[in-house]
Each structure stands twice: as C-alpha cells, then as structure tokens.
Amino acid sequence: PPLYKQRYQFIKDLVIKYKPKKVADLGCADCTLLWMLKFCKCIEVLAGLDIRENVMKEKMHRLSPLPADYLQPSERSLTVTLHHGSVAHKDPCMLGFDLVSCIELIEHLEAAELEKFPEVVFGFMAPAMVVISTPNSEFNPLLPGVTLFRHSDHKFEWDRAQFQTAATSYNYTVEFTGLGTPPPGTEDVGFCTQIGVFVRKYPKNGETVNSEKHTEHAYKTHFSVYT
Ligand code: SAM
Numbered sequence: 001p002p003l004y005k006q007r008y009q010f011i012k013d014l015v016i017k018y019k020p021k022k023v024a025d026l027g028c029a030d031c032t033l034l035w036m037l038k039f040c041k042c043i044e045v046l047a048g049l050d051i052r053e054n055v056m057k058e059k060m061h062r063l064s065p066l067p068a069d070y071l072q073p074s075e076r077s078l079t080v081t082l083h084h085g086s087v088a089h090k091d092p093c094m095l096g097f098d099l100v101s102c103i104e105l106i107e108h109l110e111a112a113e114l115e116k117f118p119e120v121v122f123g124f125m126a127p128a129m130v131v132i133s134t135p136n137s138e139f140n141p142l143l144p145g146v147t148l149f150r151h152s153d154h155k156f157e158w159d160r161a162q163f164q165t166a167a168t169s170y171n172y173t174v175e176f177t178g179l180g181t182p183p184p185g186t187e188d189v190g191f192c193t194q195i196g197v198f199v200r201k202y203p204k205n206g207e208t209v210n211s212e213k214h215t216e217h218a219y220k221t222h223f224s225v226y227t
Pocket of ligand 1: 049050052102
C-alpha cells in the first residue's frame with residue numbers, strides 16, 4: 001500500500017494494541033484517519049483538529065453514524081468532534097486523551113508554531129501516548145524529482161539526528177521507527193517516513209491538569225456527532 005495508508009495503518013495498529021478510549025488526530029486534513037478509527041470498537045471519543053476548515057469539512061459526512069448504527073445500536077457510544085484551530089494554541093477540549101497522532105504535520109508548521117508545539121502537545125494535552133511522523137530528509141536523494149523538499153508547503157525536512165534531537169521531551173520516553181524501507185544497498189539512509197512514539201512516564205500529572213483546565217477555548221468546534 002502507498003505510504004500514507006501505511007501511516008494510517010500504523011496508528012490503527014497501535015489502537016488495536018493499546019485500546020485507547022480517547023484519540024485525537026492533529027492536522028487531520030480530510031479526516032481519513034478518523035474515519036478508519038471510528039471502526040475500532042475500543043474508541044469512545046474521537047477528535048480532529050486542523051487549521052484548514054474547508055479541507056476538514058470536505059468529507060466529514062463519513063464520520064456520521066451509518067443507518068446500521070441506528071438500526072442496531074451498539075453497546076459503546078462514540079463521540080466524534082472536529083475542531084478548527086492551530087496546534088500552536090491550547091484548548092481544554094484536547095485534555096484527557098489516551099492517544100494523540102500528528103501524521104505529517106510538524107513539517108508544515110511555521111517556526112513560531114513549531115516552537116509552541118511541544119508545550120501544547122506534551123506539556124498541556126499530555127496524553128498517555130503521542131505519535132509524530134515526518135519525512136526523513138536522508139531518504140530524499142532516492143526520490144525522483146525531489147530537490148529541496150518533498151512538498152512545497154514543507155517549512156523544513158529533518159534528518160534522523162535533527163528529529164531525534166528535537167524530540168526530547170516533557171516526561172515522555174520515545175522510541176523511533178519508520179515506514180518505507182529503502183532499496184537494497186541504500187539501507188543506511190533509514191526509513192522514508194520517520195516516526196517517534198512517545199509514552200508518558202507518569203500516570204497523570206494532577207497539578208498540570210487542575211491548574212490548566214481553566215484555559216479558555218481557542219478552537220472553533222464545527223462538527224460533533226454522537227452514536
Ligand atoms: N495527517 C494527514 C495525513 O497524514 O494525511 C494530513 C497531513 S497534511 C500533509 C498536513 C495537515 O496539517 C494539513 O491538513 C494542514 O492544514 C494541517 N496544519 C498545518 N498547520 C497546522 C496547524 N498550525 N494546526 C493544525 N493543523 C495544521
């Protein structure tokens with residue numbers, strides 16, 4: 001399968017393995033990953049966040065309950081919410097999640113947004129697990145036609161050392177992996193997509209949760225469906 005599908009599947013596999021109840025996808029674009037995750041029965045709350053409202057709303061009807069959901073109501077309840085806003089801002093709607101995914105998001109952030117990102121995601125949201133994926137620039141010479149970056153909207157692309165240095169953080173342990181193996185003989189460039197899987201070291205930091213819950217809302221909630 002193409003790499004973008006492998007990235008979605010990577011998250012789905014983690015969901016199947018760890019059974020998180022509350023999952024948020026940051027930079028959810030057209031909500032394809034959220035749509036895939038809605039079929040995971042362990043999930044009770046799904047949230048998406050993106051700065052581009054139109055892209056997010058394009059196919060959001062897919063997240064609505066299916067006729068079968070009404071005909072055969074299941075034991076579990078699922079709440080899906082889409083928020084319009086930036087990962088550079090804190091909003092209490094993102095508190096209390098078990099898993100937060102950021103797939104091919106960070107390389108689209110302006111320097112000022114990128115600077116705020118760790119404090120928002122690891123410091124404020126502080127979910128049990130965070131998954132971040134981003135291009136590995138060491139792989140670029142193997143991609144035909146790529147001169148500077150893989151996409152014109154990318155603000156940067158990091159090699160493995162740059163990502164791993166940036167990804168030290170806030171009471172989380174991190175393991176690095178990736179998707180898209182290089183052809184034989186070029187293995188030393190690493191994966192095409194690099195991935196960091198971050199696991200919170202301490203169960204819950206009560207102090208942070210209590211003091212910061214009073215943050216004002218920064219996102220606009222657009223779509224909310226309950227099944
Ligand atoms: N995660 C999806 C995927 O893997 O297919 C989409 C990745 S797309 C390359 C990056 C997404 O991040 C875009 O939908 C873009 O609008 C969103 N984005 C960029 N800057 C953002 C920000 N500051 N806050 C939230 N989303 C942002």
